Amino acid sequence: MYLNRIYKNFRLTISIISALLLFFIVTLKAGNTLTIFSVLLDLVAITLLFSLSVQIKEYIRINKISFLSLTFAVAVILGILLMSIWTAQMFMDNLVQKLNAEFSVFSFASNVVGIIYFCIFAFGLTFVFVVLKEFYYSKRIKYNPIYFQLLIFFGILSALSFTIFQEINKAVSTAFMVVTILLIVKNSFGISWIAFLNKKEKYKLLLISLAITVLASVLVGYSADVSLHSETLKSYSTGFNTIALLILIYSLVYFGVLFFTVLFHLPTAEAFDRKAEEVSSLHLFSTLINQVIDFDELADTITDLTRKVSSADASWIVMKNGNTYETISQKNISEKDITEINNYLLYSGECKNLTKAKICSIDKSSVKSKLSEHLSSVIISPLKTQTEVKGYLLAARKSGLLFYDDEAKAINAFSEYASIALENSRLLKESIEKERLEKELDVAREMQRKLLPANDPKFSELHISSIFIPAFEVGGDFFDYYTDKENEFSFIIGDVAGKGISAAFVMAEVKGIFESLSKILASPKEILVKANRILSRTLHCKNFVSALYGKINFITSEFEFARAGHCPALLIRNGEIIKYQPKGLALGLDYTESFSENLDDLKIKLQKNDTLIFYTDGITESKNQLNEDFGDERFLKTIKINLNKDINQIAREIISEVSIFANNSTQYDDITLLILRWNKN
Structure with missing residues (x-):
C-alpha cells in the first residue's frame, strides 16, 4: 500500500517536472533554432504525455467508467479544447493591443499563458488517446495488440521526424505520417463493443459520436493550418503538435466510423435487446434454480x-x-x-x-x-x-x-x-413445512410424555398394568392416577379429538382439570359434569374429549365410574367378559343440562381376581394393509384367550396381536391400555 502511494506520487511529480522543464527550456531557447533544443522539448513532451496516460488509464480502471460515459467525456473534452482555442485567440489579441510594456515582459506573460494552454491540450488529448486505446482492446474476440503498438511507434517517429528533419527531407516525415494515418484507419474498424449496448444507449452513442466527429474535424483544421493554436504548440514542441494532430485525426476517423456503425446497428437493436434479455433471464433462472427462494x-x-x-x-x-x-x-x-x-x-x-x-x-x-x-x-x-x-x-x-x-x-x-x-x-x-410439523410433533410428543404417569402405583389390594404407544402424528390419548384420598384409588383415561400440538395442549388442560377436581369432588359423574362446564370456556367443538373416570374404594371393594363417550369398560369375572357401557356424551359436545341428564354413574361390587380393562379406540381401530380394522371381535377374542394370565402378560399379548394384525402399517392413533386386577376377598 505504501509503495503504491509512493509510485502514484512519483508519476504526478514526473508530470509536473515535465511541464516545468518545457516552460524553462522554451524560455531559455528564446528564439534559438538549434535542433537539439527542439528534440529535447519533444522528449520532455512525450514523457509528459506518457506520465499523464498512465494516471488517466488507472483512473478509468479504478472507477470502471462505462463506454458511453467515456464517449461523452471525449465529447466534453474536445469541446473544452475548442473553447480553449477561441479563448486563447481572444486573450492574445487583447494582450497585444493593451500591453505597452517591454518585449521581455510580454514574452514572459505569453510563455505563462502558453504553458497553461499546452498543458490543457496535453491532458485533454492524452485522455482522448487513452479512451481510444480502451475502445480498441475492449470486447475483442482475438487479442492482437501489434497494430496499436505500431500506431504508437509510427506516431512517435512522425513527431520526431518533423522536428529532426524539418525542411531538409519532408519525404521522410510525410512517409511516417501516411503510415500512421493508415494504421489509424485500420484500427478504427472492427468496433465490437457497441453490440453490447441496448437500443437506448445506441441512440445516445449516435448523437455523441456525431458531435465528436464535428468537433474533431474543426480541431483538425486548427491543428493542420498555420494558426495561433498550431504555432503555440510548436513553440513548445513541434513533435507534440504532430501528435496532437494525429490524435485528432484518430478521433475524427474512429468516431466517424462509430457513427455509421451505430447507424447500421439501430434497425436490429430492438431484436438484439430482446435476445440479450432472453439470455439474461435464462442465466438468472439457472441461478435461481440452485437458490433458496420463496x-x-x-x-x-x-x-x-x-x-x-x-x-x-x-x-x-x-x-x-x-x-x-x-x-x-x-x-x-x-x-x-x-x-x-x-x-x-x-x-x-x-x-x-x-x-x-x-x-x-x-x-x-x-x-x-x-x-x-x-x-x-x-x-x-x-x-x-x-x-x-x-x-x-x-x-x-x-x-x-x-x-x-x-x-x-x-x-x-x-x-x-x-x-x-x-x-x-x-x-x-x-x-420446510414438513420440518416445521416434525418439530411441532416433537414438542407434542414431549408434552404427552411428561403428562403421563411415569410408573404405575402399587397396592396390596390392587394390581395395575398400563401400556401407552404414541402414534407417529401424536394422538390425544391420556391417562392418570389419583391417590390423594385415603382408602381410595381414582383414575382417568381419555382421548382428545385431533392430533399434533393442538391435541397435546388440550390434553394438558384436561389433565389439569381432572387432577384438581379429583381432590374436591367424590362422584365420577360430578367430576365429568364439572369438567365439561369448565371446558366450555376454552374447548372448541372440533376438540371434544372422550373420557372415563373411575374410582375404587379399598374398604367397600366398590368400583364406581362414569363414561363420557369413551370406549366401554370390560370386566373379566369367572372366565366371562362383561361389557359396561353406561350413557354419556363426550366432553365438549354439549354444554347444556342434557349433558348431565344423559350421563350415568355405574357401581360394581368387586370380587377377588376381577379384572377391569380400559382402552382407547387406537386398539380397535388399528388398521392393516387392506385398511381393515382390528375391531372389537378380535380384541375380545385376544382377551378371552389370555384372561387367566398375569395382567402384564395380558397387556403384552393384546399389543402383540394388534402389531401382528397391522403388519407394519402406519399407526395413525395412540394406543392406550389400562388393566386393573382386584386381589381382595
Missing part, C-alpha cells in the same frame, strides 16, 4: 421476466388445483380478463394436451368482446415436471400486435427453466 416471490419474478423476454404487455401463471386452475401470479392484467382467457384456452380444450409453447390469436374469438383490455395475441406454454403438466405460463399483447415463432421458442425455453425453479421452490416449501 415460492410466491419466484412466481412474481417469472411473470415479470416473461413480459421482458417476450415484449408482452401482460403475463400470468396458472397452476393445476385438481380439476381447476389457480392463478398464482399476474402482471398488468385483471382477474376478470385472466378468467375469460383461461376459460377459452384451458377449459374449452383449445390447449388440451399441450407439450410446447403455442401462439393463440384471440382477435377474432368470442372471448375478445368480454375482455376489458384490447388483448389480441396470447402465448401459452406448459409448466411441466418430467411428463406431468403442473400449470401454464401465459403472456399477452395488446393493440393487434401478434407473437411470432421465435418469441414462442424463447418462452418455451423460458418456461422449462421456470418449471424447474417453481418445482424446486415448491419442494423446498413442502420440506
Whole structure:
C-alpha cells in the first residue's frame, strides 16, 4: 500500500517536472533554432504525455467508467479544447493591443499563458488517446495488440521526424505520417463493443459520436493550418503538435466510423435487446434454480421476466388445483380478463394436451368482446415436471400486435427453466413445512410424555398394568392416577379429538382439570359434569374429549365410574367378559343440562381376581394393509384367550396381536391400555 502511494506520487511529480522543464527550456531557447533544443522539448513532451496516460488509464480502471460515459467525456473534452482555442485567440489579441510594456515582459506573460494552454491540450488529448486505446482492446474476440503498438511507434517517429528533419527531407516525415494515418484507419474498424449496448444507449452513442466527429474535424483544421493554436504548440514542441494532430485525426476517423456503425446497428437493436434479455433471464433462472427462494416471490419474478423476454404487455401463471386452475401470479392484467382467457384456452380444450409453447390469436374469438383490455395475441406454454403438466405460463399483447415463432421458442425455453425453479421452490416449501410439523410433533410428543404417569402405583389390594404407544402424528390419548384420598384409588383415561400440538395442549388442560377436581369432588359423574362446564370456556367443538373416570374404594371393594363417550369398560369375572357401557356424551359436545341428564354413574361390587380393562379406540381401530380394522371381535377374542394370565402378560399379548394384525402399517392413533386386577376377598 505504501509503495503504491509512493509510485502514484512519483508519476504526478514526473508530470509536473515535465511541464516545468518545457516552460524553462522554451524560455531559455528564446528564439534559438538549434535542433537539439527542439528534440529535447519533444522528449520532455512525450514523457509528459506518457506520465499523464498512465494516471488517466488507472483512473478509468479504478472507477470502471462505462463506454458511453467515456464517449461523452471525449465529447466534453474536445469541446473544452475548442473553447480553449477561441479563448486563447481572444486573450492574445487583447494582450497585444493593451500591453505597452517591454518585449521581455510580454514574452514572459505569453510563455505563462502558453504553458497553461499546452498543458490543457496535453491532458485533454492524452485522455482522448487513452479512451481510444480502451475502445480498441475492449470486447475483442482475438487479442492482437501489434497494430496499436505500431500506431504508437509510427506516431512517435512522425513527431520526431518533423522536428529532426524539418525542411531538409519532408519525404521522410510525410512517409511516417501516411503510415500512421493508415494504421489509424485500420484500427478504427472492427468496433465490437457497441453490440453490447441496448437500443437506448445506441441512440445516445449516435448523437455523441456525431458531435465528436464535428468537433474533431474543426480541431483538425486548427491543428493542420498555420494558426495561433498550431504555432503555440510548436513553440513548445513541434513533435507534440504532430501528435496532437494525429490524435485528432484518430478521433475524427474512429468516431466517424462509430457513427455509421451505430447507424447500421439501430434497425436490429430492438431484436438484439430482446435476445440479450432472453439470455439474461435464462442465466438468472439457472441461478435461481440452485437458490433458496420463496415460492410466491419466484412466481412474481417469472411473470415479470416473461413480459421482458417476450415484449408482452401482460403475463400470468396458472397452476393445476385438481380439476381447476389457480392463478398464482399476474402482471398488468385483471382477474376478470385472466378468467375469460383461461376459460377459452384451458377449459374449452383449445390447449388440451399441450407439450410446447403455442401462439393463440384471440382477435377474432368470442372471448375478445368480454375482455376489458384490447388483448389480441396470447402465448401459452406448459409448466411441466418430467411428463406431468403442473400449470401454464401465459403472456399477452395488446393493440393487434401478434407473437411470432421465435418469441414462442424463447418462452418455451423460458418456461422449462421456470418449471424447474417453481418445482424446486415448491419442494423446498413442502420440506420446510414438513420440518416445521416434525418439530411441532416433537414438542407434542414431549408434552404427552411428561403428562403421563411415569410408573404405575402399587397396592396390596390392587394390581395395575398400563401400556401407552404414541402414534407417529401424536394422538390425544391420556391417562392418570389419583391417590390423594385415603382408602381410595381414582383414575382417568381419555382421548382428545385431533392430533399434533393442538391435541397435546388440550390434553394438558384436561389433565389439569381432572387432577384438581379429583381432590374436591367424590362422584365420577360430578367430576365429568364439572369438567365439561369448565371446558366450555376454552374447548372448541372440533376438540371434544372422550373420557372415563373411575374410582375404587379399598374398604367397600366398590368400583364406581362414569363414561363420557369413551370406549366401554370390560370386566373379566369367572372366565366371562362383561361389557359396561353406561350413557354419556363426550366432553365438549354439549354444554347444556342434557349433558348431565344423559350421563350415568355405574357401581360394581368387586370380587377377588376381577379384572377391569380400559382402552382407547387406537386398539380397535388399528388398521392393516387392506385398511381393515382390528375391531372389537378380535380384541375380545385376544382377551378371552389370555384372561387367566398375569395382567402384564395380558397387556403384552393384546399389543402383540394388534402389531401382528397391522403388519407394519402406519399407526395413525395412540394406543392406550389400562388393566386393573382386584386381589381382595
